[in-house]
Amino acid sequence: MALTVLVIDDEAPIRLLCRVNLEAEGASVLEADNGLAGIEVARQERPDAILLDVMMPGMDGWTVAQELLEDEATRRIPIIFLTARADVRDRARGLGAGGLDYITKPFNPVELADLVGGVVDAVQRGEREELRAEKLSELRDLLGTT
Amino acid sequence: MSHHSRVILLEVVPLFVLAALYLGVSLALAPELLRRRERFSWLGLGMWLVFILIGTIAALAGGERLSNDEFLSTLSPWVVSALALLALVPGAIFVWRWKERHLLVSAGPRVDKAEREASESRRDAESISRLSTALSRAGSGREAANRLFDELESVLEVTKAMIATVDEEAGVAAGYAARGIDETWWRTVVLDLETARSGVVAVARERTPLVVFDVKTSPQVNQELATRVGAHSAAFVPLLADGRVTAVLAVASEKPRLFTPSETELMQDLANETALALGHASSRDALEEALERERVISEIGRRVRSELDLDAVLNVAVTEVGMALDLSRAFIRLGDSGDDAPVRAEWVAPGVETIGNAAGRLPVSTLASRERRTVVIRDILVAPDLDDPSLGGRDSLVELGTRAVIATPILVFDRIIGIFALHRAEASVWSPHDVSVAEAVAREIGIAVHTAQLLQQNERRLQEQAALLKAGQVLTSDLRFSSVIQRLVTEVVQLLRADAADCWVYDERRTMLRCEAVLGVPERNVGREIVPEGTFEHVLSTGRALLKRDFARTESPTPTEDYRVFAEVMDAPITWLGEVRGVLGVCAREHGHFDEKDLELLDTFARLASLALHNAESFGERERQAQVQRGFYRIAEVLGSTLSLGETLDALAQAACDALGGSSALVLEPSGERLRLTGAHELRAELREAFAQGLPGDVSSLRTAAEENRILSSPSLERDDRFEESLRELLADQGYRSLISAPVLGAEGQKHAVLVLFREERKFSDDDLALARHLTGAARGALERAELFEGERRAHTFSQRLADIGGLLATKLDPAAAFEEVVREAPVLLDADSAVLRLIENDDLVVRAAWGPGTQGIRNMRSSSAGGAVGIAAQSRAPLAVSDARETPRFGHEDPLLANGMVSCVAVPMVIHGGGLSGVLTVYDSEVRTWREDEVQALSALAATASAVFSSAELYQRVAEEKERSEAILANIADGIVAVDRDGDIVLWNATAEQISGVPAAEALGRRVSKVLQRDLAAGEGATPGERTLSIQRGDKEVWLSVSEAVMLDAAGAVAGRVFAFRDVSSERVVEQMKSDFVATVSHELRTPLTSIYGFAETLMRGDVEFSDPERKTFLGYIASESERLINIVDDLLSVARVETGTLRLTIEEIDVGALAGEVVARAQEHADRWELELDLPAAGVVVEADREKLFQVLLNLVDNAVKFSPDGGRISISARRRAESAEVRIADEGIGIPRADQQRIFSKFFRAEGTGPGVEGTGLGLFLARGLLLAMGGRIWVESKEGRGSTFVFELPAAASGVVEEAPEKVTA
Secondary structure: OOOEEEEEOOOHHHHHHHHHHHHHOOOEEEEEOOHHHHHHHHHHHOOOEEEEOOOOOOOOHHHHHHHHHHOOOOOOOOEEEEEOOOOHHHHHHHHHOOOOEEEEOOOOHHHHHHHHHHHHHHHHOOOHHHHHHHHHHHHHHHHHHO | OOHHHHHHHHHHHHHHHHHHHHHHHHHHHHHHHHHOOOOOOHHHHHHHHHHHHHHHHHHHHHHHHHHOOOOOOOOOHHHHHHHHHHHHHHHHHHHHOHHHHHHHHOOOHHHHHHHHHHHHHHHHHHHHHHHHHHHHHOOOHHHHHHHHHHHHHHHHOOOEEEEEEEEOOOOEEEEEEEEOOOHHHHHHOEEEOOOOOOHHHHHHHHOOOEEEOOHHHOOOOOHHHHHHHOOOEEEEEEEEEOOEEEEEEEEEEOOOOOOOHHHHHHHHHHHHHHHHHHHHHHHHHHHHHHHHHHHHHHHHHHHHHHOOOHHHHHHHHHHHHHHHOOOOEEEEEEOOOOOOOOEEEEEEOOOOOOOHHHHHHOHHHHHHHHHOOOEEEOOOOOOHHHHOHHHOOOHHHHHOOOOEEEEEEEEEOOEEEEEEEEEEOOOOOOOHHHHHHHHHHHHHHHHHHHHHHHHHHHHHHHHHHHHHHHHHHHHHHOOOHHHHHHHHHHHHHHHOOOOEEEEEEEEOOOOEEEEEEEEOOOHHHOOOEEOOOHHHHHHHHHOOOEEEOOHHHHOOOOOOHHHHHOOEEEEEEEEEOOEEEEEEEEEEOOOOOOOHHHHHHHHHHHHHHHHHHHHHHHHHHHHHHHHHHHHHHHHHHHHHOOOOHHHHHHHHHHHHHHHHOOOEEEEEEEEOOEEEEEEEEOOOHHHHHHHHOOOOOOOHHHHHHHHOOOOEEEOOHHHOOOOOHHHHHHHHHOOOOEEEEEEEEOOOOOEEEEEEEEOOOOOOOHHHHHHHHHHHHHHHHHHHHHHHHHHHHHHHHHHHHHHHHHHHHHOOOOHHHHHHHHHHHHHHHHOOOEEEEEEEEOOEEEEEEEEOOOOOOOOOOEEEOOOHHHHHHHHHOOOEEEOOHHHOHHHHHHOHHHHOOOOEEEEEEEEOOOOOEEEEEEEEEOOOOOOOHHHHHHHHHHHHHHHHHHHHHHHHHHHHHHHHHHHHHHHHOOOEEEEEEOOOEEEEEOHHHHHHHOOOHHHHOOOEHHHHHOOOOOOOOOOOOOOEEEEEEEOOEEEEEEEEEEEEEOOOOOEEEEEEEEEEOHHHHHHHHHHHHHHHHHHHHHHHHHHHHHHHHHHHOOOOOOOOHHHHHHHHHHHHHHHHHHHHHHHHHHHHHHHHHOOOOOOEEEEEHHHHHHHHHHHHHOOOOOEEEEEEOOOOOOEEEEEHHHHHHHHHHHHHHHHHOOOOOEEEEEEEEEOOOEEEEEEEOOOOOOOHHHOOHHHOOOOOOOOOOOOOOOOOOHHHHHHHHHHHOOOEEEEEEOOOOOEEEEEEEEEOOOOOOOOOOOOEEO
16 A cells, blocks of 8 residues: 655755655655645645654744644644754654654654554554554653653 | 523522422421320421422422423512522521420420429439449449449539549548549549548548539538549539448539439439449459459569579569559669668669669668568658658658658568669559569569579589689699699689789798799799798698788788788698698789688689699609619619729719709719719719819818718708808809718728709708618619729720730830830829839849839939839839838838829839849829739739840840841842742842842732732742742743742741742843754754755665666755755854854955855855845945955855845845945845844844744854854944844945955846
């Protein structure tokens, strides 16, 4: 089954990077270079997952995630943050904002497809909350250690 | 005249007249002829026939002559006429002698005589027979007399006839009936058979008829009567019955006439015939007369009785009798004394004088009164009864024109009450009828007078009773003594129509009469007191009412001078239970105003008044008892409610006043020589003041009475020498006249005297004394209760006061101020005059505080701690109370206050914690005073408080100094310090806290932190201690605080408060935030190109995907450009570090700004195709002295910023201009602009303008770096911007000294 992944990022190289590697794994990729456009695409195309950058001109990633989660049409689409903000607090914020995973830049794009596929599978299995709990638990472990 | 007429006139008429005459006579004679046919005469018949013949011829001739002209025509008419007249003569003569016709037709005088004689005898017989028949039908004597007169007239042609009755027993003859003369007069004629000269009398005596031809010459005839009758001749015939002359008939003729014997005989026969009838008739007459009399009497009686008014009765009686008996006068005198009884009613005939003032000289009625019998006098001139000179003689009667009198006494129950008298102007015989009428009417009058008197009496009695009843109602309608007594005099004046009245009350003890009320006498008499004398004395001693006539003259002395105007006075005793209580009097200005009845009435009224007064007194008594009861209730009320002593004493005064009916009352307590006013009721201020200052003069009597528990009463203060003159004057000035004092014992045996004052002099009854004693008993309970209450209250007051003072002192940190307070409060506490506080200093007592009289200049005075009362208290460490220091002279030597006016004192030691003595507190009073235990205790408590204050004040002082120091430190400390108490209320808020929070201490203190700062500073339970950072709002600005907290615990371990210390870390925090943001941003800025580099490298290294060449080229291109981007970032970071450390290395050269800007634009344009980049340079170019790389870096940063902050695209222009020594470069965009507030800060490190948002990339170092580089190159930078309108960044650099190229500006548009 081919996944459709929406990549929302203002940096063209990174969108390209994602596309190349996801498509290499058989997924189809949609792109948006800012938040508003991303939301529009998400509503229309109903992708299976969204890779969302945080620091974008205009609407930032946090807000985009909030909008998507408030919209019935896009509420169920799993969101994976993809950001250069590596701070643990940002991670927490991302999970708090409804993200199911949080990928910090720089990242290995080869692993991207697997990661997205895992999340989508878990969500499709109805393990969305379990996944979030797991990620939050990881985060707590991370916080505890720092 | 015609012939025919002449014939008729001269012939026919005479002939017919002739015929008529003769035929008429013939016809007239015809009955005569017929009547006298027995004595027929031819002559007579012949003559009659001749007459008829002549008449017939004449008639025929006349008729013929009338119808036949020829007849007798030969004869001259005058002849015929003459013949006719001639023939008329004999007939006329016959008619002329018509009366003697019978002579003509009869037989002549002889025959007549014979006939006459025969007829006379026959006439007599007929006459007697006729009279007899008439008499038998006559109903009365008078009628019989009239029949006789008829007969006499018809037979004897007598026109004047009279009958007089003869009363042989009375010896008189009296006119009875008459005809032809005035019968009324005749009936009044009375002739004495013995003495009178009269034909009647003579015939009565002789019993034979008497004929008198000429009365004037007759000695036997009464000339007077004869003249009156008008007689010339007369005849008197006796009327005999049973051989007695019962009456005499007299006939008279005006002309001389000789009554023949036959006539006399006839008269005698007729008289005899009449006498019998007259006898019968007389009897009947007598009966009728008696009946008539009864009728008259009953009629008068009826009319008399029909009148109710006595005067009307009397008037009716005199009028009726006067008219009925044909009197000249009738009158009634009333009065038991006949001599001078006044005439009450009189009737007189018309033209008769009234009695007038001759009333006192009426002898006949006086005689009747004296002899109690009816006196009948026919003629006063001859009445021997009137010879008595004491009767007053006849003259008065003569003057009144009276001749005949009847006087009969009017009797009521055998008592003569008056005389009824009848007068006639002529002497006359009073018939029994008259006398009977007079007596009967007199009886009627008696009854009427009696009835009227009874009625009058009844009426008056009714009036009196009604008046008494009304007065009684009026008197009993009011119950107050004063009103009753005033009404008494008002009513008695009305009742007795008096001019004045008064009421006096008798004081038996003092034998004085006191005037209580007057009316008609000046009011000034009310209240006067007199010793009873004269009438009063008489009334009081006898207990009977007295009428004093001729008062003004005989009463000596009159009660007061105002009574001299009265003519009569009646006084009646007012008695109750057999005791005379007073006198009620009425006065009249006129003599004869009062009578015995009035006296009785007054007496009765006085009895009524006694009752009313007694009622009023009873009422007064009851009211007073009610007042007493109210007084007791009042006391009970007092007992029931716990009152203060003062109120109780006032209530006691009121109760005493109410109970005894006094005007004012006061309660006094002996205090030394004086009496102290402790309670009062209705007491005027003046008196209150006088008593407050102590009673004037000698009060020993009052004091002694109170001390000996005695009641003291003074019914009349004015005369009571037990009291000092000045006291009496004082009380008299205030209008008090009497007093009573009752002792009352207080709970602690204080002897009070309750003094009730009265405005009037007053006799104190046993009731009053009993009441006073009762009051004494009843009040004691109340006083005991009040004293208890007072004690409690005092204790309460003391403790309250002490607590207050303690509170007050606690606020005094300065011991000196505290001591001042103590000496001020101590006298107030004990109601004393002064207080002195001495402290032990070097074994001496030094005055440290003093207040009150006598304390001037004693401050700091030293005294031995061993001497005087104060020394004793200090040595013994125990209170010392001195009631009267004068008893211990050395006290005075040791103590300046006791030496100068103060008399009593109490000294208490001030013992400090641990038993040490700190000083002595002494209170002084200028009066002798027994210090109560509770007072001493209260003062001790105050001293203890003062000691404590002394100790704590010192401590406080030290603490205060410490506190001041702390406060100074706190005030100057850089941190904000806030302390809250256990309740969380702020107790400390230092200056720094004010600065940081913007809230002044005044606003913060006492409030809660959460209210002041809108958030709490406390960490809350379980929080880790240490510094915390939190934000508060200062105005609209967020202020970050770094807070540390200290919890203060009290001895019990409970939180007693918290102290917060905080610093404003807002600026530090901003820097921190910027740093944090910077790190994140730099991290992001570094990671983003790294991601591309690393990602594309990994991608290229994927073995599973085969990329095309263009792909690979693209990937590698990204790796290269992102690497360059990474290098630029690192360069910037390095430059910043160098700028900051000053280790920036510059290579200054001449640089053409235009060329460099062109490179920058070209470079920027690669990433910014939405923006229009424009270059505006002068043609000559602008050459500056700068480091080329650094300038490039600056320009690139500025252009990048312009792009970054113009999200909607637009024009970005770069212009450069040459100035004198410098060049100016402007980079202008049309972007979002920069708020004015941020325009300075944008050049600081890490600053990223608000609204930039996290989405805008950049390290935030660009402008900082640009500024730093420009400064390093000798230039400067600033910004010109308006929010929303774009920004223009301008920098200057030193211009290159050479190479000023003047060229036209070259516009480069990408």
